[in-house]
Amino acid sequence: MDRIDAMRIFTRVLERQSFTQAAEDLNLARSTVTDAVKRLEQRIGVMLLERTTRQVTPTVDGEAFYQRCLSIIQEVEDAETAFSAVKPKGTLRVDVHGTLARHFLISKLPQFLSEYPDIELYMSEGDRISDVIREGIDCAIRVGNVKAEDLVSKKITLLDEVTVASPEYLAKFGTPTNVEDLRKHRMIGFRATGSSMPLPLEFVIDGKVHNVSPKVSIVVNAAETLVAAAKEGLGIIQVPRYHIKKDLASGALTSILDSTPPTPSPVSILYPRNRKYSPRVKVFIEWLDVAFDMSHPSKLG
Structure with a gap:
């Protein structure tokens, strides 16, 4: 095993904080990964990783060596792709x-x-x-x-967002004709990972973004559940149009307040x-x- 391969193994172990997971990532035996790191430490004369039964963490020298390894690996990969016809693998x-x-x-x-x-x-x-x-x-x-x-x-692209509710919901609560009407409506709250509060509904009116938070009927944290709850008539939601294109076409969901759309995501x-x-x-x-x-x-x- 050459030095570059040993560096690749070491960086993966540090990132995964595990010899076993690094071995799985690299399709190598765990013993091969362990031996490679040991030889690397012996060759440079410092301990790079602190091992416990539960976790692997870098020493101060290990963190510094990790950054140098990344630069070297990147330079090698750049050289290989720049001066040969070899495609990434x-x-x-x-x-x-x-x-x-x-x-x-x-x-x-x-x-x-x-x-x-x-x-x-x-x-x-x-x-x-x-x-x-x-x-x-x-x-x-x-x-x-x-x-x-x-x-x-x-940024790759933008997703067109739409405000929707089920026909059953609109039959029960009425179809809002403006943002002010939402005070009498309910929304299905979506709480993103790491957030403690559901996201408000968002509307662009005369070029300005307005946030509205109607009464929440239920709070979810998964996109599929959000759409399913809306189809059951639990409230108003805002989602990317592509996600509910079939539901709009079938009539399972109805778009509302189209003149004041959410900002694209x-x-x-x-x-x-x-x-x-x-x-x-x-x-x-x-x-x-x-x-x-x-x-x-x-x-x-």
């Missing part, structure tokens, strides 16, 4: 909202994997960003204005700053522009 871990993946990405993945046959794509579904680095995720695709200190964010890709120049992440980001194939909300209806 290896495992690429992507975390994305499930509905977003199923609507925009899955049908187009054969094209990406055909172009990059040596990339092994692992796609997980989630909405958290706090553990992106620790869980070894290369990049995450998120909806909304998401910011994290250790992550770089790049940005879709962004986030990736750890230390993987900014990873060839696998780079080509995936470039492909996402093709996968979404849209630059403004009118194309997302």
Whole structure:
């Protein structure tokens, strides 16, 4: 095993805080991973990792060496792709909202994997960003204005949002004709991960954004549950139009207050700053522009 491979193993162990999980990520035996780190420590003469029965954490020297390893690995990968015809290879871990993946990405993945046959794509579904680095995720695709200190964010597109309710709900409570009418209505609260309060309904009126919080009938934290609750007549919701396109077409949900729509929601890709120049992440980001194939909300209806 050469030094670059040993550095790759060490960085993955530190990120995952686990020899076992790093071994699984790299498709190596745990003993191989353990031996590689031990030899690395022996060669440079310092302890890089503190081991306990539950967790692996970097020493001060280990954290400093980790940053140097990342720079070296990135330089090597850049050199390999810049001066050869070799395409990126290896495992690429992507975390994305499930509905977003199923609507925009899955049908187009054969094209990406055909172009990059040596990339092994692992796609997980989630909405958290706090553990992106620790869980070894290369990049995450998120909806909304998401910011994290250790992550770089790049906006991909915008999602057209719509305000809807079920016909049964509107028959019971009436159809609001303006935002003021919402004081007599109910909404289904959506509480994003990390938030203690449900998000308000949002409307653009004369170019200005207005937030309204009607009485909440139920609070949920999953997009599928939000839509299901709305279809059962529990209240008004705001969601990306693509998510409920079939429900609008079938009449299961009805759009309301179309003259004062919510602001579009940005879709962004986030990736750890230390993987900014990873060839696998780079080509995936470039492909996402093709996968979404849209630059403004009118194309997302």
